[in-house]
Amino acid sequence: MQSQSKFPVSALFTVLMFGFMYLPIAVLAFYSFNAAPNSAQWKGFTFSWYVKFFQDNRILSALGDSLLVASLATAIAAVIGTLMAIGLSRYQFYGKKLFQGAVYLPLIIPDIAIAVATLVFLAVIAVPLSLWTIVAAHVVFCLAYVALVVSTRLTNLDPNLEEAALDLGASPLQSLVFVLLPQLAPAIISGCLLAFVLSMDDFLIASFTAGGGVNTIPMEIFSRVRTSVRPDMNALSVVLMIASASVALIAEVIRYQSEKKRFQ
Amino acid sequence: MKAPSVSETPSIAPRWLQPLLMLAPASLWLLLLLIVPTLIIFQLSLVPNIKPGDVVIPSGLDNYWRIFQPETFSIIRRSFLLASGTTLGCLVLGFPVAYWIALSSPKRWRNLLLLGFTLPLWTSSLLRSYAWVSILRRTGVLNSILTSIGLPALDLLYQPIAVLIGMIYSLLPYMVLILYASLEKLDRQLLEAAADLGATPFQAFWRVTVPQCLPGIAAGSLLVFITGAGDFVNPELLGGTASRTAARSIYDQFLGATQNWGFGSALSMILILVVSLAIALLIKYGDRNAKSI
Numbered sequence: 250m251q252s253q254s255k256f257p258v259s260a261l262f263t264v265l266m267f268g269f270m271y272l273p274i275a276v277l278a279f280y281s282f283n284a285a286p287n288s289a290q291w292k293g294f295t296f297s298w299y300v301k302f303f304q305d306n307r308i309l310s311a312l313g314d315s316l317l318v319a320s321l322a323t324a325i326a327a328v329i330g331t332l333m334a335i336g337l338s339r340y341q342f343y344g345k346k347l348f349q350g351a352v353y354l355p356l357i358i359p360d361i362a363i364a365v366a367t368l369v370f371l372a373v374i375a376v377p378l379s380l381w382t383i384v385a386a387h388v389v390f391c392l393a394y395v396a397l398v399v400s401t402r403l404t405n406l407d408p409n410l411e412e413a414a415l416d417l418g419a420s421p422l423q424s425l426v427f428v429l430l431p432q433l434a435p436a437i438i439s440g441c442l443l444a445f446v447l448s449m450d451d452f453l454i455a456s457f458t459a460g461g462g463v464n465t466i467p468m469e470i471f472s473r474v475r476t477s478v479r480p481d482m483n484a485l486s487v488v489l490m491i492a493s494a495s496v497a498l499i500a501e502v503i504r505y506q507s508e509k510k511r512f513q
Numbered sequence: 514m515k516a517p518s519v520s521e522t523p524s525i526a527p528r529w530l531q532p533l534l535m536l537a538p539a540s541l542w543l544l545l546l547l548i549v550p551t552l553i554i555f556q557l558s559l560v561p562n563i564k565p566g567d568v569v570i571p572s573g574l575d576n577y578w579r580i581f582q583p584e585t586f587s588i589i590r591r592s593f594l595l596a597s598g599t600t601l602g603c604l605v606l607g608f609p610v611a612y613w614i615a616l617s618s619p620k621r622w623r624n625l626l627l628l629g630f631t632l633p634l635w636t637s638s639l640l641r642s643y644a645w646v647s648i649l650r651r652t653g654v655l656n657s658i659l660t661s662i663g664l665p666a667l668d669l670l671y672q673p674i675a676v677l678i679g680m681i682y683s684l685l686p687y688m689v690l691i692l693y694a695s696l697e698k699l700d701r702q703l704l705e706a707a708a709d710l711g712a713t714p715f716q717a718f719w720r721v722t723v724p725q726c727l728p729g730i731a732a733g734s735l736l737v738f739i740t741g742a743g744d745f746v747n748p749e750l751l752g753g754t755a756s757r758t759a760a761r762s763i764y765d766q767f768l769g770a771t772q773n774w775g776f777g778s779a780l781s782m783i784l785i786l787v788v789s790l791a792i793a794l795l796i797k798y799g800d801r802n803a804k805s806i
Contacts, residue, residue, distance in 0.1 A: 260613060263609065267630065269685075270630060280647060290657070329542060333540075339535075351547070357739055358785065359760065362743065362784055365778065366546075366554055373553055385546060452639055453745055486637065493636050494632055505624070
């Protein structure tokens with residue numbers, strides 16, 4: 250496979266797979282401008298599906314709920330996840346391996362199991378379901394992603410910088426704020442962006458932990474597309490995809506810049 | 514990483530309190546919302562026919578026996594069959610892509626190519642599955658292409674094959690990411706040595722490349738299998754009633770019309786158990802491979 254003569258075959262296959270990855274996205278985009286509501290045939294260009302969902306109050310309020318949940322969960326996870334990653338890199342204690350295992354558990358346990366566990370727990374302690382219970386549940390997996398990204402960065406840092414700061418008379422708090430955190434900032438930001446996008450995307454955990462009045466955007470989308478094909482959902486997907494792809498690109502640029510700095 | 518001087522200097526908090534201050538908030542959160550709840554669902558799973566508000570008295574394995582009744586068992590089996598098929602599909606489709614990006618593509622493009630391949634992951638998983646409805650349905654994109662070139666239309670939507678396509682599509686980027694990470698570290702000198710010693714490219718591939726990235730293959734397969742086994746959205750949107758999976762059954766026991774929290778908890782525990790087993794296998798198997806290289 251590594252020889253030059255076979256290059257075109259594997260390259261062609263990769264191109265095909267890229268096509269596979271982008272086909273559904275292209276289809277959604279195509280339908281979102283198609284005047285025909287229910288056909289694969291092109292019936293003329295229209296913006297009406299976009300206008301329709303921008304006037305849809307249910308969609309807009311669901312979007313608001315989602316943005317609020319994702320922002321709060323990410324903010325909480327950023328603080329306690331970063332603290333935990335620093336703590337884990339710095340201290341040795343009995344049961345550390347087990348502890349780390351528990352932290353990363355939400356990355357591999359199926360969403361449905363986390364959703365069930367949270368719902369049952371909230372029922373046992375009799376906390377009414379609300380926007381806050383979704384936030385609390387989302388922090389669990391956001392925390393894991395922030396901690397993972399920050400930990401990776403921590404293992405690549407130069408510990409001498411912090412020691413130098415301490416030798417020069419900085420207090421541990423000063424060295425944390427002025428030396429360690431600036432070095433961790435790119436990792437914290439990209440961890441947060443990842444957590445944010447995942448929180449915006451979560452359907453299962455939110456539907457188990459949302460109260461009656463709360464409706465996140467995945468919950469709203471699910472209830473609409475489950476039964477029928479909806480042209481305004483195509484328009485919504487295009488807007489959401491552009492938004493989250495931009496976030497992904499920003500995260501990647503931040504990561505790339507910080508890598509470049511490190512190797513200079 | 515060690516920074517011993519940090520804890521030796523006088524500071525705002527006594528030395529023994531520092532790790533506690535840093536680790537306590539996150540630990541408490543995890544303990545309250547992940548560990549304790551899991552113990553509670555284990556307890557609930559031992560109670561037959563429980564509804565919200567009932568007094569919980571663990572009284573046996575009835576819920577677990579019920580899982581092995583043909584009706585439920587076929588759903589569990591379907592979940593794991595779909596997950597296995599997805600794993601195999603992602604491996605077969607993903608390996609050549611990861612291989613080409615890691616070893617044959619121009620070096621300066623590699624990061625960009627990888628980002629390009631995984632970019633769809635950042636968009637709504639629900640909407641990407643929904644897109645497959647538009648492609649696979651009777652009057653959808655695929656069938657209009659097929660009929661326009663004179664081929665018969667296919668009824669793929671609401672069949673297990675549609676679920677499989679949706680699941681492979683959703684999880685392929687993860688597989689490529691993990692395979693890429695292990696192929697990137699491949700020792701090419703070993704491949705050259707194999708060629709010098711007279712191995713055909715095929716032999717070199719099987720006996721040099723594959724063993725070296727076996728830990729990556731195992732990790733990627735595990736991740737895809739686990740995620741696939743717990744998938745809710747793809748079976749729900751693409752599968753129809755004949756493709757009901759474990760996640761949907763659990764959903765029904767908690768939020769659906771047939772509420773039975775005890776049985777739902779038992780189903781949940783089975784899923785957690787299988788996942789833990791798979792991870793344990795990976796840790797054991799993965800380590801052995803790392804050592805043998």
